[in-house]
Amino acid sequence: MVRAGLSAERLARAGAELADEVGFDQVTVSALARRFDVRVASLYSHVKNSQDLKTRIALLALEELADRAADALAGRAGKDALTALANVYRDYAREHPGRYAAAQLRLDPEAAATSAGGRHAQMTRAILRGYDLTEPDQTHAVRLLGSVFHGYVSLELGGGFSHSAPDTQETWSRILDALDALLRNWPAAHVPPR
């Protein structure tokens, strides 16, 4: 009886592919076993349980995404860097919707600590070096950028922007223009009324 050569990493990779094909919430230990043509119980030697499997897929996606982001940022600054990072998220979500959904999984603190989450925050912060922001404004801006990137990508992916006129590429460009303008001219703490 020939062995299938399973391992936690291979399961996570196959799980990520499966997620892109059928959606992250359809990723199941059973479906994965079927894909390896192996009995379900066999997977439990490699992953603790279903939650563990999903966490591994999430960590994989976060790493991939961080790697792409690091690549894209190399040698860029200012709006160029802003656009590059934004496009990494959007393109990744379009190419790998299941993995992107996985990356959104709420991780327990232990898993979160070993995740690439910190790299993502660092890279967003790096972009802001091209603009003139000091703490705590920098943190506010990091959060704004994260919100826009994630919010836009997830609404677009979920079809929230369909059935409407200006195409989404145009909107995306204009949003990036707007963010660039905003960062170059970040409003002071207290905007005077009117």
Next chain:
Amino acid sequence: MVRAGLSAERLARAGAELADEVGFDQVTVSALARRFDVRVASLYSHVKNSQDLKTRIALLALEELADRAADALAGRAGKDALTALANVYRDYAREHPGRYAAAQLRLDPEAAATSAGGRHAQMTRAILRGYDLTEPDQTHAVRLLGSVFHGYVSLELGGGFSHSAPDTQETWSRILDALDALLRNWPAAHVPPR
């Protein structure tokens, strides 16, 4: 044998409560039957299946959210309206995380058509009447606002902003200030280089 008085609406309402208590993805036909102290199969006289139940919860949440938004916008304009609408989303997500997650459910076109989705878009558009934007910039701005609101709320809810210094309330205020400033000074289509 006394009847439990089930109905599609009661199931949706109870499902929404359950979602807030244990998370939307833990909402199951079984759990709901247990809550009504009724056999599982009995629910299938009122909802078509599990997907149907979830869709009804999503539609309920979208309606509630739209009602709150309409209330909040009444008599407000400009930044006042912007802040009010933004807070409706954020507060709703914090008070009803399960319902908020439900509202994010990808609806099939048929359900989407009967949903309050259109009202939401309309209300965001209404806010922009307080600013000087014409089409297609208005649509771009609607999409930006949707992205920021949804993105921020879902990151904050998912714990994405935890373990960090400036508190999230402060960031939220500053982001609203920034959006207001941006809308008052929306950049023209072609930002000159440099």
Next chain:
DNA sequence: TGCATTTGCCTAAAACCTTTAGGCAAATGA
């Protein structure tokens, strides 16, 4: 090479969720 240990996948089985089919009793209404 030969043997002991480890490792990997298996069968079996229990628990839970989903969904359909068919039945009886309660509610409704003529």
Next chain:
DNA sequence: TCATTTGCCTAAAGGTTTTAGGCAAATGCA
């Protein structure tokens, strides 16, 4: 009052998760 409709039930099949225990393949050491 009696017929019909409606609501919840039992039964059953099929799928996913998870644990326990077993045998054979791979590995490693003499």
